[in-house]
Amino acid sequence: MTDDLLDGLSDPARAAGWADAPPRVGFFTDTSVCIGCKACEVACKEWNAVPDDGFDLLGTSYDNTGGLSANSWRHVAFVEQPALPPVDPVSAPVDALAAAAEATPDFRWLMMSDVCKHCTHAGCLDVCPTGALFRTEFSTVVVQEDICNGCGYCIPACPYGVIDQRAGDGRAWKCTMCYDRLGDGLSPACATACPTESIQFGELSRLREKAERRVATLREQGVSRAHLYGADPDDGVGGDGAFFLLLDDPEVYGLPPDPVVGTRDLPAMWKRAGLAALAMAAAAVVSFAGGRR
Amino acid sequence: MVPAADFRSYYGRPVVKPPVWKRDIPAYLFTGGLAAGSALLAAGAQFTGRPALRRTGRVSALGALAASTYFLINDLGRPERFHHMLRVAKPTSPMSTGTWILAGFGATAGPAALAEVAPLLPERGPLGLLRRALPPLGATAGIGAAALAPALATYTAVLLSDTATPSWRAAYPHLPVVFAGSALASGAGAGLIGTPVAQAGPARRMAVCGAALELYGAHQVESQGLLGEPYRQGRAGRLLRAGRALTAAGLAGAVLGRHSRVASALSGASLLAASVLTRFGIFEGGVASAKDPKYTVVPQRERLARRQAAADGS
Amino acid sequence: MAEAHPVGFQWVMEAKSRGATVIHVDPRYTRTSAVADMYVPVRAGADIAFLGGVINYILSNEKDFREYVLAYTNASTVLSEDFQDTEDLDGLFSGYDPEHGAYDQSSWMYAGREHEGRQAEQSGQERETAAGLRAESHGPPIGHDTEKDPTLAHPRCVYQVLKRHYARYTPEVVERLCGVPTSDFLRVCEAWTANSGRERTSALVYSVGWTQHSVGVQYIRAGAIIQLLLGNMGRPGGGVMALRGHASIQGSTDIPTLFNLLPGYLQMPHHRQHPTFDKWVDALRHPGQKGFWSDARAYAISLLKAYWGEAATADNDFGYGWLPRLTGDHGTYRQVLDMIDGKIKGYFLLGQNPAVGSAHGRAQRLGMANLDWLVVRDLFMTESATFWKDGPEIATGEIVTEQCGTEVFFLPAASHVEKEGTFTQTQRLLQWREKAVDPPGDCRSELWFMYHLGRRIRDRLASSTAPRDQAILRLTWDYRLHGERGDEPSAEDVLREINGYEVDTGTPLSSYTQMKADGSTAGGCWIYTGVYADGVNQAARRKPGGEQSWVAPEWGWAWPSNRRALYNRASADPDGKPWSERKKYVWWDPEAGSWTGHDVPDFEKGKDPSYRPDADATGVDAIAGDDPFIMQGDGKGWLYVPSGLIDGPLPTHYEPVESTVRNPLYTQQANPTRKVYDRSDNQLNPSPPQQHAEVFPYVFCTSRLTEHHTAGGMSRTLAYLSELQPHMFVEVSPALAAERGLEHLGWAHVVTARAAIEARVMITSRLRPLRIDDRIVHQIWLPYHWGGQGLVTGDSVNDLIGIALDPNVLIQESKVGTCDIRPGRRPTGVELLAYVEAYRKRAGMSGDRYASMLTKDEHDG
Numbered sequence A: 001m002t003d004d005l006l007d008g009l010s011d012p013a014r015a016a017g018w019a020d021a022p023p024r025v026g027f028f029t030d031t032s033v034c035i036g037c038k039a040c041e042v043a044c045k046e047w048n049a050v051p052d053d054g055f056d057l058l059g060t061s062y063d064n065t066g067g068l069s070a071n072s073w074r075h076v077a078f079v080e081q082p083a084l085p086p087v088d089p090v091s092a093p094v095d096a097l098a099a100a101a102e103a104t105p106d107f108r109w110l111m112m113s114d115v116c117k118h119c120t121h122a123g124c125l126d127v128c129p130t131g132a133l134f135r136t137e138f139s140t141v142v143v144q145e146d147i148c149n150g151c152g153y154c155i156p157a158c159p160y161g162v163i164d165q166r167a168g169d170g171r172a173w174k175c176t177m178c179y180d181r182l183g184d185g186l187s188p189a190c191a192t193a194c195p196t197e198s199i200q201f202g203e204l205s206r207l208r209e210k211a212e213r214r215v216a217t218l219r220e221q222g223v224s225r226a227h228l229y230g231a232d233p234d235d236g237v238g239g240d241g242a243f244f245l246l247l248d249d250p251e252v253y254g255l256p257p258d259p260v261v262g263t264r265d266l267p268a269m270w271k272r273a274g275l276a277a278l279a280m281a282a283a284a285v286v287s288f289a290g291g292r293r
Numbered sequence B: 001m002v003p004a005a006d007f008r009s010y011y012g013r014p015v016v017k018p019p020v021w022k023r024d025i026p027a028y029l030f031t032g033g034l035a036a037g038s039a040l041l042a043a044g045a046q047f048t049g050r051p052a053l054r055r056t057g058r059v060s061a062l063g064a065l066a067a068s069t070y071f072l073i074n075d076l077g078r079p080e081r082f083h084h085m086l087r088v089a090k091p092t093s094p095m096s097t098g099t100w101i102l103a104g105f106g107a108t109a110g111p112a113a114l115a116e117v118a119p120l121l122p123e124r125g126p127l128g129l130l131r132r133a134l135p136p137l138g139a140t141a142g143i144g145a146a147a148l149a150p151a152l153a154t155y156t157a158v159l160l161s162d163t164a165t166p167s168w169r170a171a172y173p174h175l176p177v178v179f180a181g182s183a184l185a186s187g188a189g190a191g192l193i194g195t196p197v198a199q200a201g202p203a204r205r206m207a208v209c210g211a212a213l214e215l216y217g218a219h220q221v222e223s224q225g226l227l228g229e230p231y232r233q234g235r236a237g238r239l240l241r242a243g244r245a246l247t248a249a250g251l252a253g254a255v256l257g258r259h260s261r262v263a264s265a266l267s268g269a270s271l272l273a274a275s276v277l278t279r280f281g282i283f284e285g286g287v288a289s290a291k292d293p294k295y296t297v298v299p300q301r302e303r304l305a306r307r308q309a310a311a312d313g314s
Numbered sequence C: 001m002a003e004a005h006p007v008g009f010q011w012v013m014e015a016k017s018r019g020a021t022v023i024h025v026d027p028r029y030t031r032t033s034a035v036a037d038m039y040v041p042v043r044a045g046a047d048i049a050f051l052g053g054v055i056n057y058i059l060s061n062e063k064d065f066r067e068y069v070l071a072y073t074n075a076s077t078v079l080s081e082d083f084q085d086t087e088d089l090d091g092l093f094s095g096y097d098p099e100h101g102a103y104d105q106s107s108w109m110y111a112g113r114e115h116e117g118r119q120a121e122q123s124g125q126e127r128e129t130a131a132g133l134r135a136e137s138h139g140p141p142i143g144h145d146t147e148k149d150p151t152l153a154h155p156r157c158v159y160q161v162l163k164r165h166y167a168r169y170t171p172e173v174v175e176r177l178c179g180v181p182t183s184d185f186l187r188v189c190e191a192w193t194a195n196s197g198r199e200r201t202s203a204l205v206y207s208v209g210w211t212q213h214s215v216g217v218q219y220i221r222a223g224a225i226i227q228l229l230l231g232n233m234g235r236p237g238g239g240v241m242a243l244r245g246h247a248s249i250q251g252s253t254d255i256p257t258l259f260n261l262l263p264g265y266l267q268m269p270h271h272r273q274h275p276t277f278d279k280w281v282d283a284l285r286h287p288g289q290k291g292f293w294s295d296a297r298a299y300a301i302s303l304l305k306a307y308w309g310e311a312a313t314a315d316n317d318f319g320y321g322w323l324p325r326l327t328g329d330h331g332t333y334r335q336v337l338d339m340i341d342g343k344i345k346g347y348f349l350l351g352q353n354p355a356v357g358s359a360h361g362r363a364q365r366l367g368m369a370n371l372d373w374l375v376v377r378d379l380f381m382t383e384s385a386t387f388w389k390d391g392p393e394i395a396t397g398e399i400v401t402e403q404c405g406t407e408v409f410f411l412p413a414a415s416h417v418e419k420e421g422t423f424t425q426t427q428r429l430l431q432w433r434e435k436a437v438d439p440p441g442d443c444r445s446e447l448w449f450m451y452h453l454g455r456r457i458r459d460r461l462a463s464s465t466a467p468r469d470q471a472i473l474r475l476t477w478d479y480r481l482h483g484e485r486g487d488e489p490s491a492e493d494v495l496r497e498i499n500g501y502e503v504d505t506g507t508p509l510s511s512y513t514q515m516k517a518d519g520s521t522a523g524g525c526w527i528y529t530g531v532y533a534d535g536v537n538q539a540a541r542r543k544p545g546g547e548q549s550w551v552a553p554e555w556g557w558a559w560p561s562n563r564r565a566l567y568n569r570a571s572a573d574p575d576g577k578p579w580s581e582r583k584k585y586v587w588w589d590p591e592a593g594s595w596t597g598h599d600v601p602d603f604e605k606g607k608d609p610s611y612r613p614d615a616d617a618t619g620v621d622a623i624a625g626d627d628p629f630i631m632q633g634d635g636k637g638w639l640y641v642p643s644g645l646i647d648g649p650l651p652t653h654y655e656p657v658e659s660t661v662r663n664p665l666y667t668q669q670a671n672p673t674r675k676v677y678d679r680s681d682n683q684l685n686p687s688p689p690q691q692h693a694e695v696f697p698y699v700f701c702t703s704r705l706t707e708h709h710t711a712g713g714m715s716r717t718l719a720y721l722s723e724l725q726p727h728m729f730v731e732v733s734p735a736l737a738a739e740r741g742l743e744h745l746g747w748a749h750v751v752t753a754r755a756a757i758e759a760r761v762m763i764t765s766r767l768r769p770l771r772i773d774d775r776i777v778h779q780i781w782l783p784y785h786w787g788g789q790g791l792v793t794g795d796s797v798n799d800l801i802g803i804a805l806d807p808n809v810l811i812q813e814s815k816v817g818t819c820d821i822r823p824g825r826r827p828t829g830v831e832l833l834a835y836v837e838a839y840r841k842r843a844g845m846s847g848d849r850y851a852s853m854l855t856k857d858e859h860d861g
């Protein structure tokens, strides 16, 4: 049953019934070249007419967006990592200061533009009871705003915490991978705006190859922690349609280290529910079988 | 100071989104369970000739179902679009499956309850015809409702578990037990309140079975290591502890107060209250687990480490 | 650069991915540092020491591109015997005149040309009108007999003088002054020199982190010296590029919105120095001098013909008498102070928001509050339009709305997408912009406003016979009108006029060399001639890069003559051969007898590399076949600048006007020729060796955030930008936070002698305390984008800053100052004034106390 439910490993669009679907497209977000300009955040809002997300100073470095939400479909994370070990420049003797500067790797400021992963096995899509969420011909995952009734189920179902309900509107919103633009042969707004090609849009299989090469290059240059995230079709969601090159553990950027789509365990869940249901029926029978009192 | 984001999280922000569901959802869980338990009670009473118990069961099944449906719709961001649920039947969506179960249950529990008005109808005329037709119809419908009741009581456990909410997901083997037990206990509780002691014997026994399952299941849920923690702490912990106390009280009352209508009704009430508390407790526990990135990251890290160890070992 | 020029920064990332090393030298760790290979924290205001160190490294390790240096720079030229260096005179060059606070520049001249040097009084005057640099592009007169030593051994040749001057800027001194560890510094030197020479070139890209200093021009000069020594000028991939700010800042110096220039860098006439047309023109062209400025008479007359058309005749000196004259300093800061003093009655603000964007915000607002009328044309209701009802001075009682006599006219402006025209960017590339949408409501373009304002004024004056009104009545004012309302002047018509045309036929000129000094040609800006060649709008060309050569000559149009790299003769060796195959750009084709290459050669096409001028040649003829810097009097790149600069021929380290550090190099603390306005409303914080400098113990630095734009009018009004940086904040290091008890996200206030402003605290390791000369210097950083209007509001950083200017171009020192920082919010209302006054009292500033230009070693003041 799992295999049935998690169909379409290689070609989700075809599995979803698109007979002559174009090749699967996606994003490769290379965080090693992100400059944190947030052009992606703004371009997304401009194109998709997403409302602003409030004016709150969060104190989390230059991130005042906080995370992906119904009103932020791109989110640029900023992580300040002081050089180790910290030397107090005020009290330390000059040579200790110099020695520390020599010995420790530089202070790092990681930046990463997060987005919906357009999972091969999308928890949000699987659980949506109205069919508002659907798999497009491009193998992306999109909410139909005229169908969604705001049941909210997709929200806890997403293993990445992406999709969210918009306050005052009631419906669920997230990145559409600019479905309307793709239909017109354009690239998504965020990728188009990104000045450094941190966000690369294209055919997923090609992006995966490109990303492998990029990791290899970075490793050669001594960036030992560079690795791909979400590029593996054997992972818990069947691989992401939007995957990343990270320079540190996923959780540092607010990403789950080993996400698994709920549907994977669904047969087991129903089995346990069936057992409980049987027990319930049995309990009822027993209750009445005990005589007339 | 811009906090040094530690190795595990991004400024302590949640990795997964906590559910946006309001209190309607635990209320919906409770009322759904109550409807299921009541329908079973009614069906048993129907078979064993306990009209008062049957009436209580059928009426509370329908009432609870109506409330449950109300809560479900009320929680929607766009309630006027409730019927969009009926556009599709999706096996991957427990909510879709549940909606159809709910619909089927409504289609049976409704006529069953309706049949209870038969004695109030005139004996002659077209209504008299109805008065004679209703009881057999009600009997059939009541059996149908009882058949769907276990599914109605337990699908909600799957609904919660089929999420990325860490403590719900991890509790998937045990949540159905809690929910089945809670449904039985609450149905029995309603039976104890609405039925004279003479006919309430099965409700008492059902209360014992239900309470036992509920207590056992909840214990399992709470003892699952790190992911049981959210059920033991804070609001969820308080709710579940109070629920457990009331279940125990209800259980004792059901057994010891079997000769007193008042004692029976009190124990029924405490079983109902216990069920409410348990549902809210389970709900809150899940929400708490989603809010703290620890519950997402640590188990996933451990899983990765286990996989790595296995890979290294082979 | 990633912060303020993210789109341009893509090319840096592209270069990095192709193997380039990116080094970021900045007082704070920014988004640029985050992706750089190396980040070097530096003390704000100490870059000349840093760059001087690089020069010293190049010279003492003989890393210069010797052939290039010998052939193309003035390294071998011998200086006057009278010249004395700052190293000899404890921080002053020879010729300092305390009375004028300026130099007698005779001793700075090449040997034998001493008589050409400016007198102290003259260079003091040039400071007032920012005239010094203007002359640099013309160059001082050079004699044929000027002594040179090709062996570079002569103790007074530029090369040796340079070497001695920078000998003291050792890595250790750089470390002491800038806080840069020696190892970091040497890595920078090695990377820069290794990437320069025959096979490679390095580009130097700077922006306002370098310019907004009281020694700003000398910062750039120091960079230029390095680029010349390494042979990085006039060659592909080399150069010194100013990253521009507003979209057409380059355009607004070419066709200036500056008080001291006319289009094409012709200087604005001064009433005393240029009483006659010929005096003015000769000041432009320097009769008898080498180089292309010798034709300046044709440029000047063509400009006047463009202004006054038929009314400009040889008989009336082409209307020279109608040109306004300078009488002294009319810079923006002088004007504001004059407004305070009631000397200026009316003011136009066209796309500027000085209430937030200009130094000394309080002075800006008090000045504007003392006018009769003020016209603000802007896209948004800015602080400069509303100061009279909600500026900070309302709270302190210094401006009382009911008593404020300024009548403010707010006129909504069309934005760049709502009108047509050109933008000129840093590479001098003009790009035509179509109108995308009509402006909404009453919004109108600048062109519309100026044209119709002029038209109405002319209507009003129509019957006037007053001579002064003739200047306006005789103007050509005849642009075609078009557009939906039929009243929008054609921007193409304006461009055609700027390009220039033959007066008789109206035929557009295709090159400035066609301009005539007899009134037969007209042209609004000689360097732009060719942009409308053949009657075609060349700026509107948009041929994709893939369909043309890599130099992309058919994208837009670059001045002069669509030349993409200036002085590109230097990309070939003296014989006209490319320095290397890899860096081939423009070269001499002996067969064809002409210069050719990828770009338009910046040289006379048929001038053989072996051409040597006669001794009595002047102008263009006097440029030798191996003189690539054709605008300079000697055709050479200047390592040493004998004339043109107010503050010295060589960059040397001075402390910022407000500094916490005593100049470790000389007794002279700050630039001895800086422009100051000593008046009680513009006192500057005391710096060593003045007493009480410790009252303002920290250095602050101001700059930009990617998320906002300048004074905020165009970003704080937009939700999508405001939400990204929703609050004014101040960045401090963890150590300073501990020292002052500041809490992350809590409030703090920053105090100077001008104001106290409040901000939320951002504690971050991106700021590091530096060890300077055995003490710790804490730097704090503030973005300058906030003000009282818009979706997100906050105190303005410029309220903190006093007016102290670079003497050459009158730019304000807004990149560095001293301050105190305290936890909590600032007082409000009159208490705020008292609070600041208490600081001033403690700093001994209650009376009229000003630092003298010349630093005395004893405590002065």
Ligand SMILES: Nc1nc2c(c(=O)[nH]1)N[C@H]1C(S)=C(S)[C@@H](COP(=O)(O)OP(=O)(O)OC[C@H]3O[C@@H](n4cnc5c(=O)[nH]c(N)nc54)[C@H](O)[C@@H]3O)O[C@H]1N2
Binding pocket: C001, C003, C004, C005, C025, C026, C027, C028, C030, C042, C043, C044, C045, C046, C047, C206, C207, C208, C209, C210, C243, C244, C245, C246, C701, C702, C703, C704, C705, C706, C707, C708, C709, C710, C711, C815, C816
């Ligand atoms: N997003 C955005 N982009 C902009 C603008 C904007 O407001 N917002 N403004 C535009 C305009 S008008 C301009 S002029 C340009 C300006 O562009 P930039 O000059 O790049 O902008 P700034 O951020 O003012 O200053 C640059 C850096 O100089 C550093 N700095 C300050 N003092 C010193 C010093 O003494 N030495 C050294 N080495 N560095 C120093 C600052 O820390 C800062 O990081 O940007 C343009 N682009």
Ligand SMILES: Nc1nc2c(c(=O)[nH]1)N[C@H]1C(S)=C(S)[C@@H](COP(=O)(O)OP(=O)(O)OC[C@H]3O[C@@H](n4cnc5c(=O)[nH]c(N)nc54)[C@H](O)[C@@H]3O)O[C@H]1N2
Binding pocket: C208, C212, C245, C246, C350, C351, C352, C353, C354, C356, C357, C358, C359, C377, C378, C379, C380, C382, C413, C414, C415, C416, C446, C702, C703, C704, C709, C710, C711, C712, C713, C714, C784, C797, C798, C801, C814, C815
């Ligand atoms: N402390 C400190 N101060 C600084 C700097 C710094 O680094 N530190 N940087 C300085 C620099 S480099 C600059 S350039 C200045 C900038 O200072 P300002 O030029 O005073 O500030 P802006 O906000 O850019 O003002 C431009 C205004 O023009 C309006 N505008 C835009 N387009 C048009 C148009 O087409 N027509 C008209 N009429 N209006 C238009 C905008 O809405 C905006 O309000 O600030 C300077 N001040």
Ligand code: SF4
Binding pocket: A116, A117, A118, A119, A121, A122, A123, A124, A125, A141, A157, A158, A159, A160, A161, A162, A163, A174
């Ligand atoms: S990341 Fe979440 S919202 Fe996006 S497709 Fe996957 S499950 Fe759905």
Ligand code: SF4
Binding pocket: A124, A127, A128, A129, A130, A131, A132, A133, A143, A147, A148, A149, A150, A151, A152, A153, A154, A155, A171, A172
């Ligand atoms: S909220 Fe909308 S998109 Fe999400 S599961 Fe419910 S109906 Fe589907």
Ligand code: SF4
Binding pocket: A043, A044, A045, A047, A048, A073, A074, A115, A174, A175, A176, A177, A178, A179, A188, A189, A190, A191
């Ligand atoms: S693909 Fe489109 S919708 Fe998705 S984040 Fe980018 S711009 Fe927004």
Ligand code: SF4
Binding pocket: A033, A034, A035, A036, A037, A038, A039, A040, A041, A076, A111, A112, A113, A193, A194, A195, A196, A197, A198, A199
């Ligand atoms: S646009 Fe590109 S470089 Fe800028 S923040 Fe987004 S991903 Fe990073």
Ligand code: SF4
Binding pocket: C004, C005, C006, C007, C008, C247
């Ligand atoms: S605003 Fe314009 S000039 Fe500035 S970086 Fe963006 S594209 Fe370039």
Ligand SMILES: [Mo]
Binding pocket: C208, C244, C245, C246
């Ligand atoms: Mo600027």
